[in-house]
Amino acid sequence: MPVADQEANIPDRCRHRVGPVAVASGVTAPDADAHACIRPAPPWLARLWNGRISAMTLPGTILVRPDLLADVVAGGRPALLRHEIVHLAQWRRDGPFRFLASYLLQYASARMAGMPHDVAYRGISYERQAVAAEAGPSA
Numbered sequence: 001m002p003v004a005d006q007e008a009n010i011p012d013r014c015r016h017r018v019g020p021v022a023v024a025s026g027v028t029a030p031d032a033d034a035h036a037c038i039r040p041a042p043p044w045l046a047r048l049w050n051g052r053i054s055a056m057t058l059p060g061t062i063l064v065r066p067d068l069l070a071d072v073v074a075g076g077r078p079a080l081l082r083h084e085i086v087h088l089a090q091w092r093r094d095g096p097f098r099f100l101a102s103y104l105l106q107y108a109s110a111r112m113a114g115m116p117h118d119v120a121y122r123g124i125s126y127e128r129q130a131v132a133a134e135a136g137p138s139a
């Protein structure tokens, strides 16, 4: 099979990188995350989000609700991008095991203490840090 055909068969080559999208959004991103990929969330995940979640970040990848993707990559959602860039840096800093374990432990502890989902979620230190970054650097 010719190389071009093989490449065409790779289903998830990255079409949108954080670096150029950050520039379009007027957002500062660490150099280490410039090559991270922004891609549409798979349909099953977007259905699970049920319109309540706009994006999710995994190591090196930001998954965006498909109906928001065009706006995000055109620079129209800087707060969302700032939030997810913080999560990219957290994954990188802590590594996948520590990030996931700490994130889930904080959430589960809050839930076991009787907090409702929204409160428990917003109380996770990783989320507090990402939310604080949404507004951008203060002038």
Ligand SMILES: [Zn+2]
Pocket: 083, 087, 126, 127, 130
């Ligand atoms: Zn978040």
